[in-house]
Amino acid sequence: xxxxxxxxxxxxxxxxxxxxxxxxxxxxxxxxxxxxxxxxxxxxxxxxxxxxxxxxxxxxxxxxxxxxxxxxxxxxxxxxxxxxxxxxxxxxxxxxxxxxxxxxxxxxxxxxxxxxxxxxxxxxxxxxxxxxxxxxxxxxxxxxxxxxxxxxxxxxxxxxxxxxxxxxxxxxxxxxxxxxxxxxxxxxxxxxxxxxxxxxxxxxxxxxxxxxxxxxxxxxxxxxxxxxxxxxxxxxxxxxxxxxxxxxxxxxxxxxxxxxxxxxxxxxxxxxxxxxxxxxxxxxxxxxxxxxxxxxxxxxxxxxxxxxxxxxxxxxxxxxxxxxxxxxxxxxxxxxxxxxxxxxxxxxxxxxxxxxxxxxxxxxxxxxxxxxxxxxxxxxxxxxxxxxxxxxxxxxxxxxxxxxxxxxxxxxxxxxxxxxxxxxxxxxxxxxxxxxxxxxxxxxxxxxxxxxxxxxxxxxxxxxxxxxxxxxxxxxxxxxxxxxxxxxxxxxxxxxxxxx
Numbered sequence: 001x002x003x004x005x006x007x008x009x010x011x012x013x014x015x016x017x018x019x020x021x022x023x024x025x026x027x028x029x030x031x032x033x034x035x036x037x038x039x040x041x042x043x044x045x046x047x048x049x050x051x052x053x054x055x056x057x058x059x060x061x062x063x064x065x066x067x068x069x070x071x072x073x074x075x076x077x078x079x080x081x082x083x084x085x086x087x088x089x090x091x092x093x094x095x096x097x098x099x100x101x102x103x104x105x106x107x108x109x110x111x112x113x114x115x116x117x118x119x120x121x122x123x124x125x126x127x128x129x130x131x132x133x134x135x136x137x138x139x140x141x142x143x144x145x146x147x148x149x150x151x152x153x154x155x156x157x158x159x160x161x162x163x164x165x166x167x168x169x170x171x172x173x174x175x176x177x178x179x180x181x182x183x184x185x186x187x188x189x190x191x192x193x194x195x196x197x198x199x200x201x202x203x204x205x206x207x208x209x210x211x212x213x214x215x216x217x218x219x220x221x222x223x224x225x226x227x228x229x230x231x232x233x234x235x236x237x238x239x240x241x242x243x244x245x246x247x248x249x250x251x252x253x254x255x256x257x258x259x260x261x262x263x264x265x266x267x268x269x270x271x272x273x274x275x276x277x278x279x280x281x282x283x284x285x286x287x288x289x290x291x292x293x294x295x296x297x298x299x300x301x302x303x304x305x306x307x308x309x310x311x312x313x314x315x316x317x318x319x320x321x322x323x324x325x326x327x328x329x330x331x332x333x334x335x336x337x338x339x340x341x342x343x344x345x346x347x348x349x350x351x352x353x354x355x356x357x358x359x360x361x362x363x364x365x366x367x368x369x370x371x372x373x374x375x376x377x378x379x380x381x382x383x384x385x386x387x388x389x390x391x392x393x394x395x396x397x398x399x400x401x402x403x404x405x406x407x408x409x410x411x412x413x414x415x416x417x418x419x420x421x422x423x424x425x426x427x428x429x430x431x432x433x434x435x436x437x438x439x440x441x442x443x444x445x446x447x448x449x450x451x452x453x454x455x456x457x458x459x460x461x462x463x464x465x466x467x468x469x470x471x472x473x474x475x476x477x478x479x480x481x482x483x484x485x486x487x488x489x490x491x492x493x494x495x496x497x498x499x500x
Contacts, residue, residue, distance in 0.1 A: 008172060009226040012072075023071070023116065027055035042076075044091070045079065048118075048119075068115075081177075083103060100206075125367060127158040130181070131434065132160025134365055143164055143168040155190055159182050159194075160189075181437070181442060184416055184441050193220070193453065193455065195231060204217070231476065258484060258488070260295055261294070263295075266411070268405075268414060279465060290486060303402065318372070322372045336359055370431065398447055399446070406472040411482045415466070455487075464492075
């Protein structure tokens with residue numbers, strides 16, 4: 001069944017419609033591939049029985065002449081999405097064994113369109129990380145290896161499990177979430193397509209929160225077309241999410257016309273950073289040439305507040321995380337650790353405080369604790385105005401830069417990451433170096449804009465590199481239109497040696 005796992009969503013859809021194979025056959029092929037790629041540790045929870053039940057139900061619907069947008073297609077789900085009756089951990093010990101009694105809006109929409117769930121993918125704990133090494137369930141390995149090296153590489157984070165699973169052919173597509181680059185960066189590291197929609201395009205209801213004003217669900221796929229297909233099923237207004245925008249969901253796949261003649265593509269001067277590897281700079285130049293050859297006009301522009309995006313992000317995001325993670329106290333769900341005096345008395349304030357401290361101390365990993373402490377600090381009396389309010393003002397300036405840019409251009413082209421995938425553990429002791437992985441992706445997140453990473457080449461070690469496109473708010477159709485042309489021009493066909 002190796003051939004079935006090579007199929008994209010679009011190809012799988014066509015094969016199912018033609019009767020070339022059944023949803024059950026397609027699902028079994030991916031379950032076999034999942035087993036073969038298990039050493040990557042891409043999944044926290046596998047759901048083979050549920051997957052086969054969903055596939056059989058899909059085959060029955062198709063026999064009745066009923067077929068949704070994703071009918072019979074296998075999907076992996078980042079373990080940040082609540083799934084009814086299936087463990088949802090957010091990569092943390094504190095949620096071990098938690099099986100939600102409800103379904104996230106995004107996954108509910110996927111199942112309503114006929115998708116089949118293969119399992120829940122591993123991730124950085126509470127989506128905090130850029131390498132997928134902070135998960136309580138162990139690190140995820142990138143299916144790619146550098147030439148002449150057997151060192152395990154980071155798949156990127158926090159959606160590293162989803163990216164590794166898709167790149168390794170254990171799943172044709174997966175859901176991810178992107179707060180500061182957590183879809184796009186792992187997609188670039190793993191040689192696949194990662195797309196962050198406009199903030200508010202996909203519901204956040206039922207997604208474990210990291211930073212509520214930044215978190216956004218999105219698709220991780222192997223092609224731009226598949227990204228368009230999956231986003232159409234994921235997107236939509238949700239009255240249960242106050243940040244969900246009541247706008248119609250277009251047919252994104254129809255936007256892939258292959259024609260970008262007359263579009264203006266901006267090249268921001270601030271993304272030309274000292275120390276960027278020559279391979280990435282050269283790829284960016286090729287990307288400009290490809291789009292120009294397709295009829296687009298290349299326009300130099302300035303986003304002057306870009307240099308402040310990363311430091312502002314690492315004030316805003318931890319501040320929101322410190323508030324969101326306060327709900328994990330050992331009382332209502334998840335892990336509960338008793339303090340020394342718990343159970344020795346009828347209970348009191350001191351005992352309850354001990355339980356909070358014991359539960360959170362044992363349940364949260366080092367990176368999560370670090371960000372909670374940062375967030376609590378910047379929100380504390382005496383520092384709130386100096387840090388948090390100032391960061392929010394900078395965020396407004398970043399958004400203004402983009403608004404002004406999109407008055408003259410249709411999309412912006414940048415690199416996705418400042419490096420290719422790095423060896424696992426290489427940056428563990430240097431949080432600042434780790435945070436710099438998001439330097440090219442954070443600005444679009446701070447402005448709430450749609451962006452996509454497209455695999456476009458290899459570096460000197462044979463590792464994939466991505467090019468990054470940003471569009472104006474709710475201009476996903478323009479984004480896909482340009483991304484499709486970029487993908488075709490790049491002709492990226494390389495695949496990891498550890499693909500299933």
